Amino acid sequence: MGKTIIKTDLIDDNNSFMGTVKSAVKSFGLPRLIISLFLLLMFILAPFVGANFFTQLSNTLNRFSWNAVLVLAMVPMIHSGCGLNFGLPLGIIAGLLGATLSIELGFTGATTFWMAILLATPFAVLFGTLYGFLLNKIKGGEMMIATYVGFSAVSLMCMMWLLLPYHSPNMVWGYAGTGLRTTISLDGYFNQALSGFLRINIGHLSIPTGALLFFGILALGIWAFLHTKTGTAMTAVGSNAKFARACGVNIDRVRALSVIMSTWLGAVGILVYEQGFGFIQLYNAPFNMALPAVSAILIGGATVNKASITNVIIGTFLFQGIVTMTPTVINSMIHMDMSEVIRVIVSNGMIIYALTRKSEVSK
């Protein structure tokens, strides 16, 4: 026995450098490392294929500002142990209802944005409450159910967008006079409502200060919330629900609260996205928002039941960086549209990877 111990010690000594590298890679996460290096490579290659570095950086920052709040919407539910919010479309629908109602009621300019948040809130709370009630019934299988909640909500709303009595000529189908269009332009409403605020332009670099600031405020809010008594309880419920219950915490209530918060952030998130993008997208569009957001927070280093604001920021930046950089760089290199393929591989691959890691949670 003694001999073996000495032997392993020697091996450790010889490989101490490799050991540090290995543990550093392990703590940073191999997928995160690969994606970071890939993104770095893109930025290095960009000038060689004729793309301006600062333009590319601006694009990335811009897309970051659109998407960060949607990624932030993952955090409360992860903390309370409800897993990744695959039901994000539900929150998005609340946001879309807010946006369309705000326009229907005749608001114009940036006011539409704030009114949209206000109008979306009751929907988000209502949907969140119902969704939370459902998730409390199926503890342990949240993510699967959440996915289908998203699916069915989107499908239901596909009908509702046609049937709801909207009349604003900017939103309904021109020839029929009823039913909302698939894409609604936000010109004259809240296009660039946040991004245009205090925008900094230096040569090719353009920073959407307002939108970044808005995300910063929300992120600060979540960070602060997690430092309060209720926030602490939420993290504890996610960490060990039995422990929390034995400490007198009403698990169901805390979980429901987290779902409502996530849903509301989803609603606000889509409004932020739309103000940057310039259009409201209805019908099947909410489908395409959940997976990138889930994937982004996972790339950021979150696990199924642990997530921090840092994870959100890093993840969104890496993910959106790849989405913006690959089309320009790869396409001009191989003259083929590979960007979508790479994006899909990255986002879905990341989700699979994270779900297989679920067993690492100590119980």
Place this chain on the structure above:
Amino acid sequence: MAESPLLEFKNVSKSFYGNNVLNGISFTLNHGEILGLVGENGAGKSTLMRILFGMNVIKETGGYEGEILVDGNLVKFDNPSEALKAGIGMVHQEFSLIPGFTAVENIVLNREPQRKSIISEVFGPRLNTLDRKKMDEISQKSIGTLGVNINKDMLISNMPVGHKQFTEIARELTKKNIKILILDEPTAVLTEKEADTLLKSIKEMAKRGISVIFITHRLQEILSVCDKVLVMRDGVIVRETPADKTTVREITKWMVGREISGISAENNESKIQNKKEIKKIMSVQNLWVDMPGETVRDVTLDIFEGEILGIGGLAGQGKLGIPNGIMGLYEAGGKVFLNEKEISLNNPRLCLDSRLAFVSEDRRGVGLLLDESLEWNITFPAMQIQNKYLKMLLGGFIKWRDEEAIKEVTEKYIKELSIKCTGSQQKAKELSGGNQQKVCLAKAFALEPKVLFVSEPTRGIDVGAKKLVLDALKKFNKESGVTVIMISSELEELRAVCDRIAIVSGGKISGVLPAYTDSEEFGHLMVSNVV
């Protein structure tokens, strides 16, 4: 002796992570002999049988020392199938039967007699058909030897538990080369009549030359059926005796009679004598608790202010159900009064609000936030229930975590309980079992309870840590005057710490005695109405 014994253990020892659980076990088992193996929970019976049966867990934790001989040949089983080949059969406490199959199908499972057909001639023996008739015959014969009447075509899921147990034994008997049969508490689930039948069939088996190792808590059964009794305690065999030369009383004495090293039983008499002046703090009336495996049927108990009350008893008799039920973690009924005021059951929050605290026996499952820091673990309950360690901002609208106060109190407890850790930020899962237990205690102490339930405080921790944990409890009781109710499977531990000890048997209190009473008396109460 002309022939060598069928089974021989020579100086077998086993330790789990430096904890010695078996120490120099030596015994022999002859052909056709029935050996009774008794001992308290944790005495090492199961580990011993696991070694013999080659269970994976033994190999994974570093194997064992010593030798095992079967028919005079040295053996070392790496997995159960090797043990099976060598003729060792085991009937587990848990049923390993397939519920959707009939008794016959279960009995001959994977050893079915087969019939060849044209298809299997072409495609190989995997497509042989089952010889149902022969299967029936084999099973019927095996069931017949047990002397019970089981419908061989009945699905296992429809059977009463007793029949399941018999089916499992019948399965072991159909194995052709079976020489040794290990029965781990086979009568625990049987009615008295079924148990009698089983005992009879055990005798039958022995007559046919099969040796039986019989583990049970029902000592009367041991005496009536066994040739030889082995009494185990703390991983050693304390007594080996022919069954006809001993009594139940003697065996219980051997089972429990011991002093824990390092903890001397204090003289608690003075405290007891003053009991009349001490007022009743808690009273439990007709409590029932539906906790799986630890059902409480009807418990009535008075607890006096400032005492340490021990609750002991064998595993599965319901002692763990009592605190879990009162604290609202499992469905419960009956009445519990604290200071003459009734506490409603099934609501953990209300119990905690009335200043009860509970240190769970399920340390890793219920007791700790494994992924969080010690700070969180120790302060969380007090923060949630009593709004401690919070800063009130905006007139109490925002309850902000007071990191400084949290750090301070955590460090205080780390020092007081000498918790070995790298700092208050270390994660709970990185600590050893004993230190985790101390964190659980600190968590309860931070609540400043009036009544503290401590369930199995020393389970799974080593001897040194045991003493520290028990000392901490005693100190807490003495200094803060808190009433402590300690539930433990280890009688000597209770005797060393408690003022009075209540023994639970069959979901009921079978007696409450002062701690200085002979352990023999307690042993007797433990087995008085075992179910």
